[in-house]
Amino acid sequence: MPQGVVIIGAQWGDEGKGKIVDYYAAEADIVGRFQGGNNAGHTLVVEGKQTILHLIPSGVLHAHTRCLIGSGVVFDPEVFLEEVELLRKAGIPNLEDRVKVSDRCHLIFDYHRSLDAAREGGASAKNKIGTTKRGIGPAYEDRAARRGIRVIDLFNEDLLMDRARANYEEKNFLLQQYYKVPTVTIDQFTEKYRSIAERIKPFVADVAKEMYQATQDGKKILFEGAQGILLDIDYGTYPYVTSSHTLPSQAALGLGSRPPKDTLFLGVMKAYSTRVGEGPFPTELKDAMGERLRKEGHEFGATTGRPRRCGWLDLVAVRYSLQVSGIKHVAVTKADVLSGMGDLKVCTHYELDGKRIDTFIADTPALERAKPVYTTLPGWDEKLGGIRSTRDLPHACLEYLRFIEDQTGAKVNLISTGAGRESVIEIQRAF
Ligand code: GDP
Ligand code: IMO
Ligand code: MG
Numbered sequence: 001m002p003q004g005v006v007i008i009g010a011q012w013g014d015e016g017k018g019k020i021v022d023y024y025a026a027e028a029d030i031v032g033r034f035q036g037g038n039n040a041g042h043t044l045v046v047e048g049k050q051t052i053l054h055l056i057p058s059g060v061l062h063a064h065t066r067c068l069i070g071s072g073v074v075f076d077p078e079v080f081l082e083e084v085e086l087l088r089k090a091g092i093p094n095l096e097d098r099v100k101v102s103d104r105c106h107l108i109f110d111y112h113r114s115l116d117a118a119r120e121g122g123a124s125a126k127n128k129i130g131t132t133k134r135g136i137g138p139a140y141e142d143r144a145a146r147r148g149i150r151v152i153d154l155f156n157e158d159l160l161m162d163r164a165r166a167n168y169e170e171k172n173f174l175l176q177q178y179y180k181v182p183t184v185t186i187d188q189f190t191e192k193y194r195s196i197a198e199r200i201k202p203f204v205a206d207v208a209k210e211m212y213q214a215t216q217d218g219k220k221i222l223f224e225g226a227q228g229i230l231l232d233i234d235y236g237t238y239p240y241v242t243s244s245h246t247l248p249s250q251a252a253l254g255l256g257s258r259p260p261k262d263t264l265f266l267g268v269m270k271a272y273s274t275r276v277g278e279g280p281f282p283t284e285l286k287d288a289m290g291e292r293l294r295k296e297g298h299e300f301g302a303t304t305g306r307p308r309r310c311g312w313l314d315l316v317a318v319r320y321s322l323q324v325s326g327i328k329h330v331a332v333t334k335a336d337v338l339s340g341m342g343d344l345k346v347c348t349h350y351e352l353d354g355k356r357i358d359t360f361i362a363d364t365p366a367l368e369r370a371k372p373v374y375t376t377l378p379g380w381d382e383k384l385g386g387i388r389s390t391r392d393l394p395h396a397c398l399e400y401l402r403f404i405e406d407q408t409g410a411k412v413n414l415i416s417t418g419a420g421r422e423s424v425i426e427i428q429r430a431f
């Protein structure tokens with residue numbers, strides 16, 4: 001691998017980023033998360049055993065990696081400690097030495113989760129986003145409003161209590177008066193967070209400093225994106241987005257360190273499309289084919305268990321994602337799911353109010369009305385599991401990859417043909 005690899009979801013999340021990070025992590029010294037929080041669900045399958053990570057970077061199963069959680073992440077300490085415990089029980093070594101969280105991360109509290117849930121339910125449900133209800137949005141709001149509480153504040157009890165009191169007061173007013181849902185209590189807060197601070201302490205570090213040093217020392221660094229470009233707060237399908245930036249530029253901000261000069265920016269895209277939650281999805285299939293993709297692809301959320309909405313590959317969406325992020329290389333995952341599906345449809349442009357459009361637009365209600373225009377490509381019946389080289393891939397599968405390249409201008413570097421760590425093929429340019 002080059003000195004840096006930035007791995008970004010090129011659709012609406014769940015493209016298989018975790019798996020691709022795990023693949024590169026075999027060679028990496030450091031794996032860092034730079035945005036999002038435990039709304040992410042990154043699945044790794046090693047020797048048949050599945051691990052789903054929400055906060056800890058997806059390199060952690062390789063015992064030699066250092067796993068850093070950068071300041072751009074909103075950090076739920078309870079979820080983190082549970083995740084550490086699960087990994088410890090699974091025999092993953094040296095977690096206290098290897099896993100570090102930035103002292104600058106903003107914390108997620110119960111009031112963030114309650115507000116998130118309140119906005120998604122009851123009278124306000126008509127405007128719901130379909131969030132993961134993990135408190136991600138409200139925690140980023142508090143950061144921007146400068147009333148957030150950071151990891152470092154856990155170690156200054158007076159400051160922590162002052163800020164917490166103000167936040168509980170404000171949030172309870174909203175919960176009770178505006179959303180008319182149960183309030184949250186600050187009772188036991190001191191004891192609870194005194195204990196959390198003690199347990200978190202060995203993991204807290206100046207992550208930006210470590211990143212700087214590692215870059216200087218020529219260490220190999222993986223930047224692990226969460227969500228996907230179409231969920232970016234500015235460039236996604238607003239307001240049906242997450243509350244952070246998912247673009248590669250966030251990799252620098254969220255870990256406090258510019259990626260090395262020699263860095264590969266890699267977009268991860270599924271061979272078809274999925275989305276969880278509300279929002280426009282032009283190629284969504286609400287028929288038997290959509291059901292088939294969900295079943296064959298096991299398309300159920302790794303965080304919430306919700307069935308994912310499924311549809312044909314949307315190259316307008318991917319082309320746009322790669323354009324706004326400057327990404328020129330992709331990994332195509334879940335190609336195996338398309339085996340035996342017959343002819344495959346791929347969306348190349350949309351029709352909107354009688355006009356052709358070739359790119360994503362800012363007008364979200366218009367995007368809801370956009371009709372996909374498809375090219376039909378021949379499918380393949382061969383199973384892809386077990387194939388380890390480009391030349392053994394079915395001709396139609398190679399043509400499918402070539403079509404992606406032609407339509408997006410990107411190069412397909414990797415193809416993933418199964419959930420397991422071993423099912424990655426590096427594409428040799430023979431086609
Ligand atoms: P992430 O959020 O981008 O890391 O992706 P998720 O873990 O949420 O969802 C991807 C799902 O697809 C997980 O269940 C993975 O185990 C699985 N997966 C990843 N790559 C492949 C692949 O190439 N083929 C198949 N069949 N499953 C895959
Ligand atoms: P990974 O990293 C897919 C979606 C939610 C919702 C919207 C906002 O596993 O790809 P939020 O809780 O972030 O405020 O929800 O974003 N969403 C994801 N969808 N994969 C994810 O993460 C997601 N994280 C958030 O479903 O539509
Ligand atoms: Mg996921």
